[in-house]
Amino acid sequence: MKNTLRSITIMGALAVSSLFAPMTLAQQQVPSKVDISWNRYYDSDETTEIVHKLVKAYPDLLSVESLGKSEQGRDLWVITLNNKKTGKDTDKPAMYIDGNVHGNEIQATETVLYSIWYLTKSYGEVDQLTELIDRVAFYFVPSQNPDGRAEWFANPNSPHSARTGQRPTDNDYDGQLDEDGPDDLDGDGHITQMWKIDPNGRYRRNEIDPRIIERAPQGVDGNLTRLGSEGIDNDGDGQVNEDGPGGYDMNRNWASDWQPNYIQYGAGEYPFDSLETNVVAQFILKHPNIAAGQSYHNTGGMMLRGPGASYLDKLYSRSDRNVYDQLGKAGEDLLPYYDYMVIHADLYTVHGGFVNWLAEGLGIVSFTNELWTDSRIMPDPSREFTQEERMHWQDRMLFGQTFTDFTEYEHPQHGQVLIGGGTKYSSRVTPPFMLEEGCHRNFAFTMFHAQNMPDLQFKWAGVKQLEDQLWEITVEIENTKIIPTRLGISATKKIGFPDMLTIEGVTPVLAGTVSNRYDRTLNPVDERPERMLIESGIRGKSMSTFRYLVTGKSGTRVKLGYSAEKASDIHAEFHLKPGEIDFAD
């Protein structure tokens, strides 16, 4: 992106805001050209419709493309948000945001769509976001798993089912595919739990609230035995629900630390063997300008960073951890009741996870957010609640909508059973009335992340004449944001291209780094001073100082250029004469 263009736009925005002073009033109620209710959920077809409505309404900012088809032939949409007037998206640092790789984790998609909706309506209206949109680009994939999403909405499911993609898979190694999935035996539209009525059972119904099934206290007889999810033995092998739709985990299918199924359940036969993960991977590989990554999941109220396995801890250098910590801590403020955590240490071990590939494979600062925690519905979300209290508050707040009462059922394999429990909307899905707040707070977190993608500027240059045609030029380049142009891992693992500083107009004899403008000791590069490669890039919130020894005639025009994959290129020009140049002037 051209630096000059950007400053013009910013100036323009400032001018507008000073002309129309009562802007703050309007900001609270900026309307969108597309009316969307954020207190309800949308299935795969409806989300596709929303995407296209938004793109149609904001053609100057949005474009949509299908990355390819899912297993069942649905499009995987990627929406690019970019102000073309300030440059091509690929010339700007970009943030990639997606969700719903697990089909059942539905509110992830609404959170992505909300982000597009809020950004587009804010452009030209909200200064901070206008400035952001003019500087960076966004890539949104509302659902990485449209088939899982469609399955979850269309058919009886539990809060946990339809996590997988929908490629038929032989999970029980009997040569048949998806032949014994769960069944909605009581016809309530949900897959709930089955309990066998059993005089020797260890469980019983709670005496105060019979919807709760609990372990019988010591010395008290139980009468129920846990059977698992609602279903029958469809394939007659004596097992129930052992081979349902799909049966793999697309969030274990990414190339970094990918491990086979015997180490990591659901990994697939090789990284990107799912159509869905493959098309997303190819898109990301073609966009080395992606500097920030966000993936939405549910549930638990977490902002997670890598690594997914303890043995990869050392990949995260102190300086990289510091970057994550600054973003994560800010997130904890923006998202009360969310914790900033490390995947393997605070959740569980994950091999071949998506954000691990972004962070450890591609050097992109990335988080997974686990949306929603059901303690949010409690009067005091900070303390633990009993089962009874939870049930009580669900009654009060949700009027019992997320529970199917237990009913008796004559099961072909198990005889008399009880069927009932939490519906698919229980436990993992944000109650609709709280959805918008959840979307917004997570959106705010990702905007903080996006605002902190590297932003470079030439700050200062000092020119000294050493001989008639021999000059010393010292240049300061500043990164005003938290995220460095290259993470520590990118430098140590040689990911992507090193940054490059070029000089034109004069003949450099020597070039290198100095620790600051007063430092007299040059640390020169061995060769090709006209194009210095800078492997470790420019750190966050810091300045790097470079020095040249050049030959040239007084008054010559000197052109400097700094190019980084994850920041916009910057340029500076000045005439060769003794003195200092403050580029901000």
Place this chain on the structure above:
Amino acid sequence: MHRFQFVIKQSGLIGAIGAMAMIPNSAYAQFDGYLDHNGLRDAMRTIASKSTDAELRSLGKSLDGIQIEYLTLSGSIDNADKKPAVLITAGIDGRHLVGTETAIRLARRILEEHNDILDEVTIYVVPRLNPDGANQNLNSMTRGAIGNNRVIDADRDRTIDEDRFDDLNGDGFITTMRRLNPPIDDQPTHLVDPEDPRLSIKPDLDEGQRATFTLYSEGLDNDGDGLLNEDGTNGVNLNQNFMHMWPEHETHAGRYPLSEPESKAIAKFVFDHENIVIAYTLGEHDNLVNLPDTKGKDISGRAPKGINEKDADLYKRIGKMYKDISSQDSAEKESVAGSFHAWLYAQRGIPSFASSVWSLPKLEADSAENDDGASEETTLDSVNVPKLTPSGIGDISQETVDELIAAYEAEYGEPIDTSMMDMVTPEMIIGFAAQAGIEVQRVPEEPEPEAEKTPKSKKAGQKKELSEDAKWLAYFEQENFQGFVPWEQINHPTFGLVEVGGFIPLAKTNPPSSKLDEIAAEQTDFVVQLIEARPMVTTVGPEIKRLADGIFEITIAIVNDGKMPTSTVFSQSSRTIRPSIVSISSDVDHIIEGRRVSRVWGINADGGRSEHHWIIRSTDIDQEFITINDPRFGNHTLRLGDQQ
């Protein structure tokens, strides 16, 4: 001295350009008899057209668009994919040409001499998985390319292939360069082997040796970044592009596992052919001459690096079989990370063997000689060494240099700036000496007197062991084979005086073509024995016992009479392979004991068996049946009615 420097650079540049202009791009004469792309294609077509037991198909296209063809050998081509199969894969490593030659000859020999085994077993032969890599070595100047032709910005400077290899001496090979006068910041690493001046060795400090030059690959710094040849067409090494311990972030490992069309094509073939019971890979990797690592684990601690120790017996057995047949007695140890054969073992449960087919053969002289002194003649040139000291400037003696310095100081009345001495070339010395009227005395490049004084052998009179490289030189001489380019002095534009020469890429991995037939004969014998050792599965039973009216006890066993397990022991616990599925026709409700469907993850060798036992209720036992669905050995139905 500034002027001298300038002269050096000028003459160096002109010298190098001159040498390049005169290059006759000599082809690969000693590899005449090796098949290029067209030759291989024709050979495969001929095989397929001559025999009804062979069929030619394609796995897909290489990155450069070449069809990767394979032969299916089977006594019944239409049913080939339903029979237990051996997968023979060669030419993964672009420079391992001998693997391709062996594979194609092996296919021919099987069809001509061992046709009978094709009744029971299918053989898939992929002679050249990496045609683009082979082309890089066969069609032009060879640098020993191993990977495919993927464009990689190896030096990550945003310019592609701007610093390729350069054939400075015009011999058609990229060999090595000795930088004879390295500057201060390029510390010498090697010296001329006092035993054989053709070889470069690292100094033995205990012997008082000091390095005098640095070694580089032959080439120029085309992009002026201080590095030579760092960005040629380097390709992805397919043997680093598979999933087992994929070496992420290595320059040649690919951007993700199976990122390359060649690796993807063979992996897909393996996924689609569950009938493969044995894999044999001919390339730079070996697990037959050397037993694979049985202890090491990958980074997760859960996958074996090489093999699980429970499979060691299998690998020992097959390794012994190989060594009894093959004349190969040594093999390089390659990293298994990302390799094809290791993936087949670690993630596909297939007994997977690999060999590099050929290694340094025993020298005829070696096997003939017995007395201690004889080897001296082949190792040491017994030249009468004059008492001169090397100066480090080519072969100019220190005595000559000292004489020149004395003459300079006498002339100008000031001491010479010795810091510039490493810029001085032998040519300059010769020039100065001519001016000063001093005779140039040269140190013969043969053994340095110091080194000779203290031979390495500890016991007096013990035979001196030839170094590995010296043996190679002796072998090339014995076979009259061009495996080594004699050193030639060239003025390099940035390095000053260099010597270009050394071992020819590929010469140590690919034998003279006259040897190919006998190698293929051995390899065919090995493959035939391997096939004879294959797992052989039969069923025993069913035995039916009537326990009471309508109550029956049924027993069957699946037995492996082969010398190899049906799948590796490791795969039986890791479940990296699809099991055989044994099921009985009775309803679950009628089964008193036993499972309606059970899975067999593998059966051990030498009569290992998998027993299955049911007690069922049945009103008509004759109508009941047991089915065995086995992805490797086919599907069988055992009708209980047939037994009574």
